[in-house]
Amino acid sequence: MIIKGVTAEDFLQYQKPSMFIICPHCSFKCDKENGTQLCQNWPLSKAKEIEIDNDVLIQRYLSNDITKAIVFGGLEPLDSFDDVLTFIEAFRKQCDDDIVIYTGYRNDEIEDKISLLSQYKNIIIKFGRYISNQKPHFDTVLGVDLASNNQYRVKIS
Secondary structure (H helix, E strand, O other), rough: EEEEEEEEEEEEOOOOEEEEEEOOOOHHHHHHHHHHOOOOHHHOOOOOOOEOOOOHHHHHHOOOOOOEEEEEEEOOHHHHHHHHHHHHHHHHOOOOOOOEEEEOOHHHHHHHHHHHOOOOOEEEEEEEOOOOOOOHHHOOOEEEEEEEOEEEEOOOE
């Protein structure tokens, strides 16, 4: 799997302590639609890519008594869909903990990917592009503030 980084114990992205996997690619669709560079993740695009075996990540997760979920974010996880799906397939062979995917896509843009992901237990997706100057709103399932009023989460399985 190619990533930009991993945080072994993250307490900011989800209500449960999580392993946060930083995905390496993004089309920067939010910036293109807004006509300005507003993405807080731009610096990640210049960070070095890391190749790490899924089994190494999974064993690191399983050996940690604190973490209770996996969160994919950073850049755009669904722009690295094959890697994300391959990881989930391997992870589900060993663990049914929650997997949260932060995406800037709308659900109607990625119905094919949602269909594939819905085959696995406990998948939660946060949908919606970032729009500047919006009032954040609290999501009770994620346990975090979402930055734009068009952002929402769905437990797809």
